[in-house]
Amino acid sequence: MWWESGIRARADAGVFAVFAELPRLVVTALAVAWRADRFRTSVVGVATVGAGVMAAFGLLATQRVLVELFTGGPTPDRVAAALPALAALAAATAVRSGLGIATGYAQNGLTPRVDREVERGLFEVTTAVRLDAFDADAFADEMERASRGTDSAISLVQGVMSLLAGVVGLLAVAVAVVIIHPLLLVALLVATVPGGYAALRAGHLRYQTFLAGSVRRRRLWLLHRLMAERATAPELRSYGLRGFLLDQYDRVMGVETQIQLALARRVTTTTAVGAVVGGIATGGVYVLLAVLLLNGRVPLAAAATCVIAVQAAQRALATVTFQVDRIYTEGRHFGDYTGFMDRAAHHLPDPADAGRPEPGPLEQLTIRGVSLSYPDRDEPAVDDVTLTVRAGQTVAFVGENGSGKTSLAAVIAGLRAPTGGGVEWNGTPLHGWDPEALRARIAVVTQEYHKWPFTAATNIAIGDTGTAPDQARIEAAAVRAVAHDMVRDLPHGYETLLDRTFAGGQDLSGGQWQRITAARGFMRDAELLIMDEPSSALDPRAEDALFQAIRHRQGKATTILITHRLANVRHADHIYVLDHGTLIESGTHDQLLAAGGHYAELFTLQAAGYRAATA
């Protein structure tokens, strides 16, 4: 589990290793907060230091009050003498509370700003990295972890701010104690250090014990998803898996309960040990104070103040130890984010691309010796393919599964950089043109389309975000993709939300989704339209209408069509047949049939199926 990486790191690291890492994490957190909101970060910083100063001032005022109260004389006189110090104490307490409120207010405002700073930074990178980055080992996994790491940013920032408040509180007490009597600092150290160390050890043990249940929790998490998710609901019912899954849950949960009980025992023991050690040390301090009092080395008022100071220091220390653990684990998760951002920078497009010239209308597309090899694959997906597409032509790529059609189309669309050769738009390599302007001239309907969780209208309109969405254009695109009537029949027509996870949302059938994605492709009046298997789920009537719309482009705009339904490519100006990434045949439908090669074999095979059915 992603969140276990932080816990594991904390369980593996000793107390001193944690402290060694702390300065770097503090600097990281403050830098994030500073970038997100300088004003609020400054407010928190100033208010935290101010609160510390007020705490020290309050302790000194307390001591003054006690000095006045413990001196001889009638009580009214002693109280009157203590009044100025009491007023100072009240003022210090009031200012401290005010600063606490200011800190809370600034921190609340900082939270959304830190989230935005970190998340937007991540999304700017994840949406810009080149597509081939996703082929790199573990890139997608790292991206997911980085996305979760963004949640840790604010926890880290808040942890560091609370830590600073705790440390300032400790320093304030120490300074006040030294001013009252330097010897009392020794008492303070004796009372707090063993307790603090014990608390850190307890934290260490808690993390270690928690990790022991890791595999079981993972299985539980999996069972949660299997039993309470929409995707698994149909098979769960059709195979009658309810009893089986509930039984699995009971068994894992039974063991988990035992683990949790053991964990509770262990945590209680270690916490108790910490409390006993801290208690003994505090007792020691009181004995030390008594000895100093009896020897006359410390006045009574100073000793009483020291008792109050020890309690304040112990509270501040509890904050510090808790925050140290929190910062360490959250820092680990945030490290996933910063590490990813560093690595992803290598996959970003060259900033110089944006300054390149914009391409003119397509005249000729030249695919020159294009090869594409995916990492960790022995054979190239596309192997030295050369062909030319002239403006207005409809060309088809056909071939068996895995022959390289989609890969070649991705290179032509500029979505993937070829590992050999190149594609030229009007004689200039694709990378010689401004990428945004080039993309505006190309529309791609991918085989693995995404069901965007937006309305039907938006699902079509996102095919052209360069212009403002216009209902008439959306409907025209839908008509061409045979989606118009289907969308109109939805409960809210074009405004129907196509996501069942939201109230009122609808889902579509596979074929209906395919019509929406085809409409998305028609939305942008692209000079080059690449359609990869646009009709695999369409019924015969819809398929026929879609291919008529594609034929309508012939002579006016360029279309590259990838399909296994060979009857649909008969009208293409040119058909290219791929096999194991290589171009093995090309020509018109009639030429290829006459040649009696691979295409003829595939076409005859498919046609035979229809003939047999109608015989």
Ligand SMILES: Nc1ncnc2c1ncn2[C@@H]1O[C@H](COP(=O)(O)OP(=O)(O)OP(=O)(O)O)[C@@H](O)[C@H]1O
């Ligand atoms: N991202 C990827 N990483 C590694 N290998 C890939 C990747 N995408 C495709 N391949 C491999 O490249 C080869 C060509 O795949 P491609 O998708 O281009 O074939 P296709 O002709 O479009 O197939 P289909 O008709 O099934 O859609 C296949 O062997 C496939 O396994």
